[in-house]
Amino acid sequence: MATTLKGQPLDRTTLDALLRRRMFYTPSFEIYGGVSGLYDYGPPGCALQQGVIDAWRKHFVLEEDMLEVDCTVLTPHEVLKTSGHVDKFADSMCKDPKNGEIFRADHFIEEILENRLKGDKAARGQTAEDKAVDPKKKRKTKGAAEIFKLDDAVVQEYEEVLAKLDNYNTRELGELIQKFDLKNPATGVQPLPPVDFNLMFSTSIGPSSNLRGYLRPETAQGQFLNFSKLLEFNQQQMPFASASIGRSYRNEISPRSGLLRVREFLMAEIEHFVDPNGGKKHPRFNEVKDVKLVLLDKQTQLSGKTTVRKATIEQAVAHGMVDNETLGYFLVRIHLFLEKIGIDQSKIRFRQHMANEMAHYATDCWDAELLTSFGWIECVGCADRSAYDLSVHAKKTGASLIVRERLSEPIKVTEWEVDIDRKTFGPYFKKNGRAIEAALIATTQSQREELSKALGTNGSLIIEVPGVDDGKVSVPNELIKIEQRTRTENVREFVPNVIEPSFGIGRILYALMEHSYWTRASEGGDEARGVLSFPPTVAPTKVLIVPLSNNDAFRPFCYELSQKLRKIGISNRIDDSSATIGKRYSRNDELGTPLGITIDFQTVQDKTITLRDRDSTKQVRGDEDKIITAVRSIVDGSKTWQDIESDLPAFVGQETEVAVR
Amino acid sequence: MATTLKGQPLDRTTLDALLRRRMFYTPSFEIYGGVSGLYDYGPPGCALQQGVIDAWRKHFVLEEDMLEVDCTVLTPHEVLKTSGHVDKFADSMCKDPKNGEIFRADHFIEEILENRLKGDKAARGQTAEDKAVDPKKKRKTKGAAEIFKLDDAVVQEYEEVLAKLDNYNTRELGELIQKFDLKNPATGVQPLPPVDFNLMFSTSIGPSSNLRGYLRPETAQGQFLNFSKLLEFNQQQMPFASASIGRSYRNEISPRSGLLRVREFLMAEIEHFVDPNGGKKHPRFNEVKDVKLVLLDKQTQLSGKTTVRKATIEQAVAHGMVDNETLGYFLVRIHLFLEKIGIDQSKIRFRQHMANEMAHYATDCWDAELLTSFGWIECVGCADRSAYDLSVHAKKTGASLIVRERLSEPIKVTEWEVDIDRKTFGPYFKKNGRAIEAALIATTQSQREELSKALGTNGSLIIEVPGVDDGKVSVPNELIKIEQRTRTENVREFVPNVIEPSFGIGRILYALMEHSYWTRASEGGDEARGVLSFPPTVAPTKVLIVPLSNNDAFRPFCYELSQKLRKIGISNRIDDSSATIGKRYSRNDELGTPLGITIDFQTVQDKTITLRDRDSTKQVRGDEDKIITAVRSIVDGSKTWQDIESDLPAFVGQETEVAVR
Structure with missing residues (x-):
């Protein structure tokens, strides 16, 4: 159960009334009826936000000489196509064919199954636990829970589905709706099979409407695209981090949970670029190694439990629970930041993502979750994005997003190399020449080995080149050479990996308000009065x-x-x-x-x-x-x-x- | 001619190379070819921006207890329809029918006429003055200036047109293109007649695509919509000001002039709410009355001159050049702010808008213009928006955006009042009832007097109700009563007027970089080295x-x-x-x-x-x-x-x- 700073039961309705009365926040465009998922901060909310941002900038940017950048929100289609957001940044949505109502598929399933379980509890004469159901959700449930006893096996199945609801894909969600015959209580009909709904707001840039663009879903892409310039600014020194504070946008299907799920929000993101070789050590790990964190790793969750362990980060990294020093260093730094701004130490945990739950770009991810009256809420993500983003952008644009490190001793490298006879290649393929050349250069070592064999047997090579002809192009043998050669290198080139601590400032602010809140009995015996005990550093x-x-x-x-x-x-x-x-x-x-x-x-x-x-x-x-x-x-x-x-x-x-x- | 801090001729190409090399700014998405009008700030640009914002917040928000708010950028259609932006926030755009090229009409005319004047000068053996033509523009001019002598009268006409180019509307711009037979040098054909192009980026909010929205073109609307809550937060005390720092968006037709005309930019805006009665005095005017400003008023401009006057703000207000104390107070505060962050004092002037040049909401407006290598650039606007915005939003939504002031002595008010017989009115008009009632209530005193006369002579009244039937509605006499009555009032209600200082932070930053720049000869005799002499308070x-x-x-x-x-x-x-x-x-x-x-x-x-x-x-x-x-x-x-x-x-x-x- 959610509690106040002094351990009293937290009455969210009273707190929410206080926050609105004192204009910490207010629904945007309220005199026009409001728009769900959009909120304004009034004077104290705005000042609190400023205090938290100032603390963030001091704690991260200044303390670690990070390179802060400020990039545009408007982003052209091609960039987000390459990053994977156009194809993968989506939620499952389904529509009621009768009244046209639109649901987020997982929320729809959650609501109906929870309602059935409540009806079952009532039938069994138990009191339904309200832990997971917040008042707002309750209002949205159109039908009251029907009192109806379910088989024990069905109850267990429902509970298991609810426990891993985050992990189903769109098709699987559709299967659940069919299997359990889930119907919209308002109409009594089953919604249509769910489809993917991309969460980016789209617009067009310029007067001729032909440059499609989006409002960025994260600040990260701007930082990646500037990588080479930032490395140059940092005088070629590695590792280094860039940082950015700015708005991002997600066109949520059905925003709920007040300030926690909104369509426009402030993020503060760090992209720490690190050499993937050598175990991703961090030069300042020693300063934080003894700090203890509350950790919930993926193994524990896979076994269906939520038991946390308290361990120093040194132990966690040594035992392989946290993958590497750099990731561990940032988990501690995140923890210390949250502590500094007044987050209740007993309401923080770090939860590791399970494999099927991670964003498309991540190889490992830990969330700093804060306990609120809405449950444990992800407020900071700390992902290892590996070399994903820099690689895809480099491949798409031909830009060199790499680090060149001078080797103390030269090394010998044996590799398959592709030589293109430029005099004949360009004129032969004309306008498609560059795309075909790029496809050849993008081949892996093992592909080249295969191609070299093919080159010996056929008169031409068939190469896959997306977007050219039918996607396959025939390259005559005489235009290219593929050979294995050994060369001496004095410089090592590598694509850095990225560790990304990403802060949802609005969520942190909301958790901070809940964690700072308590009520004081007045001596006169009137009703208890609210107090928000923010630390002086961030107080509005x-x-x-x-x-x-x-x-x-x-x-x-x-x-x-x-x-x-x-x-x-x-x-x-x-x-x-x-x-x-x-x-x-x-x-x-x-x-x-x-x-x-x-x-x-x-x-x-x-x-x-x-x-x-x-x-x-x-x-x-x-x-x-x-x-x-x-x-x-x-x-x-x-x-x-x-x-x-x-x-x-x-x-x-x-x-x-x-x-x- | 533009000069450096030390009075040297300013070579913009060299400065620009420095600013990019040191990553003060960089074109966004450059590895993807960039998008015109979008720029990122690198580490020093970002820190400089932060320094300027911190200074702004201290100078305005903290010093004057302003109520800072943080509103969403996403704004629903209805809000901006009411504010007038959907209909009026547009530039004139024309299209070359041959190659499809799109121009901003005024820029097109400017470019071609300037080219003709240059050709004329060359023909007369004079050197063309390059003052108004910057290198970028020159590159964009497709045809080189043709050497061709013009009649003296034509030269004079061109010069007059260029001098007041800001003041033509879309139709008039089209007439100029026809009259002077202006052709696109790239194709040799005249563009099609110009049309209005709305400068707002549009998007849709939510999954069903039926809530149309825009990216805000200014932060002001969010402040107006929160007026009643802010007044309540300020414990009903007037005058007070709200403030907001945030991004705004304009989908420029053809962005040029680098950082000066961009599609996404940071604004800092103040909305000072003041009682329209009593001459808009300001309680702290006395503190600033002796500060001298460089002023270029509208009378001087109307007479075709640009002669500035230096006067104390007390003199300027006393002589009616600046309309009122509050406007004058803010002009001085703007001046002091610009001085504080390092703007060259010899490169600031305040220019009053001419009547046809003002935004649709303004009744008076002064711009703080800064002299740069692009000429005098509007960097801060200080407009008197009167009661325009609060009135239109109140009228549209029915919200009460007013101040209620307790009168020390009650007053008698004689007014024409409209009584509606609700029992019969609603059923008679059905769904149009509310719109017709709103139109009746919105009538002015003199209209009511007229209507009352008509009521006596005809069986029904004809009322204009936009959007209902053909815009005119007949109201039977028995449904309404219009009478002049006298009542006693203890409370005065008024819609406050708004004085709005609005800062384009990006433009100020650019001017600051030019004003801080100079070159130092190195002792070794190498080429001169660039220095940016920012004041320590804002230095990155x-x-x-x-x-x-x-x-x-x-x-x-x-x-x-x-x-x-x-x-x-x-x-x-x-x-x-x-x-x-x-x-x-x-x-x-x-x-x-x-x-x-x-x-x-x-x-x-x-x-x-x-x-x-x-x-x-x-x-x-x-x-x-x-x-x-x-x-x-x-x-x-x-x-x-x-x-x-x-x-x-x-x-x-x-x-x-x-x-x-």
Whole structure:
């Protein structure tokens, strides 16, 4: 069950009402009825996001000299065709033939099977566990669970299907719908067989509508395409990482789960380029080797369990659970980042992808999952994309996306080589010459060996060249030579592998809001009040300045203090509204403002002010300089509230009374 | 003529080569052949952009407690239909019927007329002034200028047309093409009559392709739609401003001028909401009233001149040149921001829009224009959008986008009111009822007076209702009542007006790069070397750390120093490549790194290091602590290099020799 920061049961409806009331987020275009899957961040959400991004940039980009780039969202068709997204970046979708309703196939199956299991539980006189069913889903279920007892074997089958629902492909999902005779409760009919729906938003670039393009589904491609320039910028030194923070887009079939599944979202991605030889060591692995992570590996999951292990990354890499040092290094760095911004340490785990669950480009992948009221949610992916992307782009464009490493000792290389007689080859094939040449050069060593044999026996070679004629081209023997030769090399060329930590900032923000939330009983016995205990570093506003009343005498003090704080880069707001001090502090507890300063009549006399801690509601008092110093040290993380309490005298004057009213 | 920071003639080709070589920017998807109008920022461009955005956020959002929001780029059709963008956000485009080439009509006319004028000048034996023609444009001109003398009257007519080319509409542009018989030099034929081409990228949202959407052309609409929530967040206090930093999109017909006219760009926009009554005063106007601006008002332009006036904003507002205090306040704030980030003060002017040049929503507009090698370029617009946007969205959606102000004394209001007999009205008009009711309620006071007269004479009223029947609807008299009544009001309701400073960050960055650029003769007599003298606050990297050689003894010093600087938030890079110190400094002069620290053999003995100033190449020496303090004070702006030179002893050791080699 989801809990608050203080272990109370988390009531998502109440939290959600708070987040909307305080404008952390709001549905986009709400006065037009809204568009599902699109949300705006209001002032505190926007500032929190900025705080998290600043922390990310310091923790990753600056700390590790990463090369940050900012690439366009608009991406031409050809790039995403090559990367595989045009063909493979899709979800299964099915349509009700009667009312035209469209479902994501896996969600449809999940909903109906869960409903049947609930009906079965009711029939057996058990209370249905609501763990996996959130209130929003419940509203969407058109039919109430029919009370109907199922065979034990059927119950087991349904549960197994639900457990591995992520792993079925489109055809298999269609088979499940048929097998279990799943019908749309709204119409009573079975949906049509599911089809693939590509999740990219498409558009056309330029006035003549002939350059098809998409909104990027990830920032990664822009980084890959710039690889050679980045390597040059990095003065040819390896390994290095690029990084990018920017929006990406997925045209979700039926967005749900609020901020967790949206159509437009901010990502922060790192592409760390590493030599595939030598075990993918990382020069700074030693600095992190003793950090313990909570790990859920694929073997455990394959055996149907979710038992996590806690291990140092050194152990995890040594035992082969985590493939290599570089992957391990980044898992720890991700963990430390999440810790820094205030994610609850007891609600993080790293889960390894199973083979059939990985994206088309990945060879290994671990997700940092955060526990929320929606269950364990993937918030950061850390994939080993191997040489996939650089290779396919190089092959498609002919660009040289490689690293050339000077060898300390020359080596001898024996390889099959293709020589093309350029004088005759070009004129013979005319416009198809380049494509055919590219196909020849793209052949593997074993293909070349085969071709060389064929060359000895036939008058011409048949080569597969997609897009030319019927895909097969006949090349006369006299135009090419294929021979095995041995040469000496002083330079080693290789395509780097890529380790990619990829952060969904919106999901992290949502988890952070849930993890920071708790409720405080008010002394007056009113209903409990919400508090968002963000760490000062990421809190939207650092200091609230409240005059005791809207007496004119307080105004210059507030203004001057506000300016002084701003000058040292500490964001603050004055609340001189007519609400009670208690109400004003309450509002700012909901906004997650960690510190409050009260200006009262004593301030006018002796220039002392009180400083209040959001989490304990305790106060200390001191002159302006001392309080500003205290604020600064809390905001930059060098001191805690406990330190401040021992530095400055506690304040239990009359304002405390007002504060809890 | 464009000049460098030091007044040298600016060679754009050389600068552009530098900017690409150092990866300030690069064409997107270059290995795929690129897409015109799309560019990526590499590491230094990205960091410079971040520096400018940070400065913007501090200067505007934090300094003035603006409410920053982050809205989606995807925007449904209906919103942009209401805002007027679907109908009016277009450029004129024409097509060559022979080869299908597509031109932006005004660019086509400009190019051909300029070519004819050049041919005329040549015929008259004058040298063609190249001021307005940049090298890129020249390359694009298919035909070389034909040497042909024109009549004096024709020359004058061409020049007049060129001077006001921004002001013609699509039909008029077509007439010019016909009148002057303008032909595409590539084919010798006249293009087809121009048509409007909408500049928004369109897409569809969701799986069923029935929700049409666009990529936003500005961030403003998201801010307007959230107006009521923002007012509530601001505890109903007026005036206030919202702000947003994010990408916007324009599907330019034929992007040119490099980074200045692109299809995807970063904007920073402020929407300041102000009471339209009381002359739009600004509470902080007094703080800026004595700042002098360079102003080019519309009267001057209408008289065909470009003579600027230098005036304090107080004078400009007092004389009615700038309409009101709020507009004036923001013009000064814009000016101060541009100054802060390093824009050349002699290359800024504020130009007022002429009536026919303004966007469809604006009632007054001033552009901050920056002088570049492309001429004066609009980089910031500051428009008074009046109540346009809030009114149209309120009217369309029925949302209440107003401010309710409690009156200190009640007032009596006499107004024509429309009463609708709901019991009969709805059933009578059925599905059209709401639209007809909305049209009645939208009538103005004078229209109501007219309608009331008609009501007395005819049996029914004819009302214009767009979209219902043929646009005119007959309403029987018995369904409505129109009367003049007097009521007492305690609350005043008004739709706020909006003053909108809107920043094109990419254009500002480009101007900043040109304004910061100059070349330094090297002592060795080689070719001049480029320097980008960015102010330390926005410079991509603040400090370069260079060991004298790649001797291992230097490594720990470099690493430790780098970590110390990073800890206090100062970005730095170590360059321990094998290039000479001079070459390494040269590279960083091109990158705009303001400070360099050299680690040499003396460092190993006494821990002193040298600090080099990018602009003067002078060096001082001191122990690590003193140098770090100096670096910090330069980066935070509290000291200049001159201050440091008087604090610390100059260094003229052997490294100087190396540095200039």
